[in-house]
Amino acid sequence: MRSVNTSMPLLSGRGLLLCVLLSIVLCWPTWIFSSHFVFADTGSYFRGGGAIWKTLIALLPDLWAPETAQTDGAVPARGAANLTTDASGASTVGRSFTYSAIVYAVYFVLGYSALPVLQAFIALIFVSALVDNEMVKKPLILFGGFVLIAGLSTLPWYSAYLMPDLFAGTIILYAALLIGRYDDLSRRQCVIFTTLAAILVTFHYGYPPLMAGLAALILIWRVFQRRLSIGFVAAAIIPLFFAPLLNMAASSAVLGEASATPQRLPILLARSLEDGPAYWYLQDACPGAGHALCEIFGDELPDNVGEFLWDKTGVTGMSAIKMNRIRDEELEVLVKAFAAYPWSQTQSLLGNAAKQAIMIGTGNIAAASSFDTRHNPVRSPADEVAPQALRAFDTIVVWATWIMSVPLILLMAMGLLSRQQIAIAAVAVAGILLNATIFGGLSAPVERYQSRVIWLLPVLSMLFVASWLGKRRPT
Numbered sequence: 150m151r152s153v154n155t156s157m158p159l160l161s162g163r164g165l166l167l168c169v170l171l172s173i174v175l176c177w178p179t180w181i182f183s184s185h186f187v188f189a190d191t192g193s194y195f196r197g198g199g200a201i202w203k204t205l206i207a208l209l210p211d212l213w214a215p216e217t218a219q220t221d222g223a224v225p226a227r228g229a230a231n232l233t234t235d236a237s238g239a240s241t242v243g244r245s246f247t248y249s250a251i252v253y254a255v256y257f258v259l260g261y262s263a264l265p266v267l268q269a270f271i272a273l274i275f276v277s278a279l280v281d282n283e284m285v286k287k288p289l290i291l292f293g294g295f296v297l298i299a300g301l302s303t304l305p306w307y308s309a310y311l312m313p314d315l316f317a318g319t320i321i322l323y324a325a326l327l328i329g330r331y332d333d334l335s336r337r338q339c340v341i342f343t344t345l346a347a348i349l350v351t352f353h354y355g356y357p358p359l360m361a362g363l364a365a366l367i368l369i370w371r372v373f374q375r376r377l378s379i380g381f382v383a384a385a386i387i388p389l390f391f392a393p394l395l396n397m398a399a400s401s402a403v404l405g406e407a408s409a410t411p412q413r414l415p416i417l418l419a420r421s422l423e424d425g426p427a428y429w430y431l432q433d434a435c436p437g438a439g440h441a442l443c444e445i446f447g448d449e450l451p452d453n454v455g456e457f458l459w460d461k462t463g464v465t466g467m468s469a470i471k472m473n474r475i476r477d478e479e480l481e482v483l484v485k486a487f488a489a490y491p492w493s494q495t496q497s498l499l500g501n502a503a504k505q506a507i508m509i510g511t512g513n514i515a516a517a518s519s520f521d522t523r524h525n526p527v528r529s530p531a532d533e534v535a536p537q538a539l540r541a542f543d544t545i546v547v548w549a550t551w552i553m554s555v556p557l558i559l560l561m562a563m564g565l566l567s568r569q570q571i572a573i574a575a576v577a578v579a580g581i582l583l584n585a586t587i588f589g590g591l592s593a594p595v596e597r598y599q600s601r602v603i604w605l606l607p608v609l610s611m612l613f614v615a616s617w618l619g620k621r622r623p624t
Contacts, residue, residue, distance in 0.1 A: 178309045183535075184529060191517075201253070202254070278334075287615040294615065307604070359587055364385040420592055512539075513597035553606070
C-alpha cells in the first residue's frame with residue numbers, strides 16, 4: 150500500500166496555500182493594469198456557459214410543480230436551441246462544455262477577475278508536484294526563479310488570459326509528472342492529478358490529440374523500462390478517453406445527438422483551403438462531386454482561414470443546417486484532398502509546425518477594460534497602458550524565454566541531470582513540439598499556440614538548477 154512520499158514537500162496543505170498566494174502574484178498583469186486579457190473568442194465561452202447552465206437547469210425535473218398532461222405525448226423543448234443557434238438564427242460555434250460551464254460559474258459567483266487566479270493555481274499545482282527536497286534546500290534560487298518567470302515569461306500573461314490556453318502546458322506537465330514521478334505519488338494524489346488532467350483535456354478540442362500523443366510516448370517509455378503497471382496505464386489513458394466520452398454524453402443530453410466534438414468549427418478544412426490542397430480539389434470536383442461546399446459557396450469558395458471561418462459570408466454566419474452539412478463532410482473532403490495532393494499537404498503541415506515551434510509572444514492577447522451585457526470584451530484604446538505593455542512584452546518574452554532556458558540546456562549537455570529529470574525534460578520538449586504540430590500544423594501558426602506551453606522550459610530550468618545546487622556538497 151502506498152503512503153505519501155515526503156520527497157514531494159509541496160503536495161501538502163502548506164504547499165497548496167503557497168500555490169494560492171503565488172497564483173495571485175502570477176496574475177499581476179490583471180492587477181497592475183486593471184484590465185482583462187482576452188481574445189476574440191472569450192465572450193463565446195461565457196455566453197456558452199450561461200446557455201449550458203440554463204439548459205442543465207431546464208433538464209432537471211421540477212419537483213415542486215404539479216404534473217401536467219401532454220395531449221400529444223410530446224416532451225417540451227428545454228432550451229437546447231440556445232446551444233445550437235444564436236439570437237439571429239445563425240449556427241453557434243461549439244466550445245468546451247466543461248470550460249464554458251466552469252468559467253461562467255466562476256464569473257457568476259466571483260466575477261471575471263477570479264478566473265485568472267484559478268487558472269494560475271491549477272498550473273502551479275502541477276508545477277509543485279515536480280518540486281523535491283533537493284530543490285527546497287535552495288529557497289532563494291526557487292524564489293528568484295519564480296520572480297524571473299512571473300516577470301518575464303509567457304506564464305503570467307497566459308494565466309491572466311481569459312481563454313483555456315494555459316491548460317495545454319498543464320497537460321504536458323501531467324505527462325511529465327507521470328513519467329518522472331508517478332511512483333512517488335500516493336494513490337490519493339494519483340487520483341487527484343488524473344481527475345484534474347481528465348477535466349483539463351476537455352477544455353479544448355485540440356487537447357485530446359495532444360494527450361493521445363503524450364500518452365503513447367510515456368506508455369512506450371515505460372514498456373522499454375519494463376515498469377508498466379495497470380495503474381500507470383489507467384493514469385495515462387483515462388484523461389484521453391474522458392473528454393470524448395463526456396462530450397458525447399453532454400451533446401446527447403442537450404443537443405440530441407452524440408458527438409465527440411459537438412458544434413466544432415471546421416478548422417482543419419479551413420487550414421487545407423488556405424494551404425491549397427482542399428481548394429484545388431474542390432475546384433476540380435465541383436459541382437459534380439455533390440459536396441455541400443460546392444452548393445453553398447459556388448464559385449466564391451474562400452481560400453483563406455479568416456474568410457472561410459469568420460467573414461460574414463463564412464461558416465459562422467450560416468444557418469445551423471448549412472454548418473452541420475459542412476461539418477459532416479469535412480473529413481471526406483480532407484481525405485480526398487490529401488489523396489490528390491499528398492506532398493503539398495504534408496509539406497504545409499511540416500512547414501507550419503516548424504514555424505509554430507519558435508513563434509511566441511503576446512501579440513494575440515488583447516486588453517479589455519470591461520465586458521458588455523453579452524460578455525463581449527470592451528477593448529482598451531491603443532494608447533492605454535495595458536495595450537502598450539502587451540506590445541512591449543511581445544519582444545521581451547521571446548528573449549527572456551530562450552535566455553532562461555539556457556541553464557536547462559547546459560545541465561543536460563553536461564550530464565548533470567538525473568534520469569528522472571531527463572525523462573521529465575524529454576516529455577516536456579516532446580509535448581511542446583507536439584503542440585506545435587497539432588495547433589500550428591493543423592490550424593495556423595500564431596503566437597498564442599506556442600506561448601501557452603513554452604513557459605515550461607524556464608520553469609524546468611529553474612527547478613533543475615535548484616536541484617543541482619541542492620545536491621552539491623558545501624565547500
